Amino acid sequence: MNPSTRNTFLATLIAACTLVMAGSPAPANAATLRWAGAGDVSSMDPYSRAETFLLSFTANMYEPLVRRTKELTLEPGLAIEWGQVSPTTWYFNLRPGVKFQDGTPFTADDVVFSLNRASGKGSNMLGYFSTTKAIRKVSAMRVEVDTTRADPLLPSKWGALGMMSKAWAEKHNAVNVADLTKAEEGFANRNAMGTGPFMLKERKDGERTVLVRNPNWWDTPTHNLDEVVYMPIANPATRVAALRSGSIDMIYDVPPADTEGLRRDPNLKVAEGPETRVVFIGFNQESASLPESSVRDRNPYKDRRVREAIYRSIDVAAINRAVMRGLSFPTALLVAPVINGYTKDLDQRPPMLKPAEARQLLTEAGYPNGFETGMDCPNDRYVNDEAICQAVAAMMARIGIKVDLLAQTRNKFFGKLMRKGDYTPGKTSLYLMAWSPASTYDVHNVLDSLLQTPSAVTRRGQANIGGYSNPAFDALAERIDTETDPAIRMRVIRDATRLYIEDYAYVPLHQQALVWAMRKNVTLFQPADNSFPLRWVTVR
């Protein structure tokens, strides 16, 4: 290589490099939203998993009969009117003139098909149909549903179920939800046909999902988006960097440690608000003795005084300040303010005890020197979950209870704690968990799942891991389930709420804050249930 050819070679190399490096990212189209979260939407099939993120993503394409407003109350969606013909029969009158995205009309046949598909083979939405007996088409624009008992919450529950085109599903052999146990893939996993404001344009698992505006949507759009691109970015640092560099417009999972930095960035803004999920500490009040404890002959948590001593020694304000950096909303109840059946005047935590007073309570219960206890905690499920547990353990140490903390990944955590199919309990002494009644947005879901006596016969108390049991409470909860008079129902809810507070059934800690971050030119609405409806987004 003589000097001149070498120089030419170098020049070409440099030119090639600058060609590759030059040019900042192309300016964003005004009506495109590119957003990212930690994980991918696992499927486009709205019945494949009862999971908030999947349901709220597919709701942009598949709409429910009755949809939720910004305040999470109900409003007409694909049904313009609904009500009860008799206590055990609901009717839905459908919205006329609605068309699927392929132009075919939406009718009662599609509703019956969708509800049958969601309650059929392979579906993971069966929990929404526990009271359903029969679904029938009355006319092209009316559907009736028989229930096994009075179920006042049925329309509310079905707010999570999007309606799918029957003709489309039959044509593409997607009548059933894809069965995981067979090595075949369902067409609806990667394609979609609903009536919603957005249509699926492109789906690449784990990489990108592209939605485009549905020009023939029945409702007046309040968004200005032509195209929406969703990209999962698992690494938190990369996600934040992508937002800062402008290659995406919004991130849905903001790492807690980065919140402050993002707030200070002049190109960005941060949206935060209380989530419907309540984080709490639960006690094993069921087994004769604790699986992990220094006390062998009895179970200290069966004693209300022990639960009270712990409850009134946990400083939620300190957790809010030191662990959550202000991003939490301390509470005394197991339901959040936006949930139907929230009782504001009862949301008062009893005053804190001095360590000496708490020790006095423990002494009365027969534990003058405290005791040792195991505690289970997830470390990748809720915001700062492990750090909260460590703080709680330190607070319990002050009153002489020594906590042996086991923090592990969610699959291990729930595997250890959850009840088996026959409702035999998992294995825990003390634990941290959180709950959101996201299927109904009604307090009954919380009372049923977390507080009613667990039983394979009544099928109540499925997430009541500690086995809290109070027959008086059970009776009230059953009443709430079927009572149709709102005033009476609210009174019973108050009685039931007072009961679980007085029993110190759980130690409610806080609602965690939802934190989203976006570029300055994005305007959106952040509902408390952590769903992200694109129909409320504008990009300037």
Next chain:
Amino acid sequence: MTGLGQGLVRYVLQRLVQAVLVMLTVAIVAFLLFNFIGDPINSLTGPETTNEDRERLRVQLGLDRGVLVQFGHFVSRATQGEFGLSYQQARPVAELIAEKLPATLELSLLAAVAALLFGVLGGVFTALHPRSLAARTILTLSLIGLSLPTFLIGVLLILVFSVWLGWLPSFGRGETLQLGWWSTGLLSREGLRALVLPVTTLALFQLALILRLVRAEMLEVMRTDFIRFARARGLPDRIVNFRHALKNTLIPVITVTGLQLGSIIAFSVITETVFQWPGMGLMFIQAVTFGDIPVMSAYLVLVALLFVLINLTVDLLYFAVDPRVRAQMGARHGA
């Protein structure tokens, strides 16, 4: 000659049997490890799912059976190229891997080429001009490449070139083109731009390693007599340096590079996570957090297969290159 041929056949067969044993061992260890990632049912179902439905799903997926039974089932199906359906995405695992393979191969092969090219050039340069400022700078930088963890390098590159300077994309593959089943980022500007940072990150360690290896070997060779004689014969520097010296340093370099190629592919996991590179490494990490056993087992077996194939190739190359191995075979057969 027939004796030698039989020797070769026996040698290859021996290696193949060993390869199968290695892969079985990897599969067993992987399966035993899966006991520690927790119950995938909790990833598959929401809190609303009834206990009965959880049990039903567990039985359907065969998770209620013992580890050994599950393992036997896995092996018998895997030998037919059937890895089942991903729990997370409800798609055939083989299809998923075929989709992610091009991204990983493009990234790792480019990184290997970059590491080899710049490593050899840098090594020769620092050996020939040991006292120059440039050589000292290169050596210091190579020390950083060897000692900084990959994810830190990746994050630093993103910070400088994406966030501060805004020159290069911070994540993803940019624009890809589909050539049959192969998706490539090499044919578009956006695709090439997206490759720069991940390739640099992945190549840096290997580059530093090769650079230091070449430099050491080169310094060694330069001291030998035949280089001195070559110079005495009045050959130009370029011929001496590259034809005589470099050629003799390359044998260990080729061995190391071959073996490192396997680890570049296997350890692209970290680089892929930092850059959200949609390859097999990222797929594996996501499968671990989800508890997606079919994807995890298929990936681990595939990586084991890759290592086994590379080692087999290296062994066969020895057979071809090193006369002593051949002589041994022939002698053993004759005896």
